[in-house]
Amino acid sequence: PRTSPFDFYQFWRNTDDRDVERFLKLFTFLPIEECERLGRLQPPLLNRAKEILAFEITRIVHGDDIARQTYLAVASQFGTADPEGTIPTTSPIAGLSASAPESLPELAVPAADLADGILVADLLVRAGFCTSKGEARRLIRQGGTKLGDAAVTDETAKVTAADLASSPILKAGKKRMVRVVAMR
Secondary structure, eight states: OOOOOOHHHHHHHTOOOOGGGHHHHHHHSHHHHHHHHHHHTTTTTHHHHHHHHHHHOOOOOOOOHHHHHHHHHHHHHHSSEEETTOSSSSSSSGGTTTTSOOOOOEEEEEEHHHOOOOEEHHHHHHHHSSSSSSHHHHHHHHOOOEEEEEEEEOOTOOHHHHHHHHOOEEEEETTEEEEEEEOO
């Protein structure tokens, strides 16, 4: 399956500290001086440089709208490294507010599948988080799955439309998540 813009952004956001300046120079159109300045930031401020790197590469590959939506989705889940906007950048990321409505990737599930409940393991496979139900069940057993903020530990657990009304976010591990929505 194709890598979602969310996962693509997260891949670049999780760049090793030592690679940030080099990747900014190689993979973005930001001025070289800005890349050097951002690359010299020290943790935790270096995390803002990683956000800028991820945003800029996502922008180049997926376009402005997708980059903006992805950044806002990540910011709504994890916060931002520079909420006050104190680190100057020429990137359009500077004008984005993390308080905008969140926009996670969506997994549309037919309402009929939710009527009797659908296995969380099936949702993990449909979302592309796992390649098989066996892998999904293992992830659940190991405590790596949440619906909203509630851990899912029963591999036979099912999700209904009522469950989604209060907790529509399915999480696999710490960084992979999707909003599950009922299709009519």
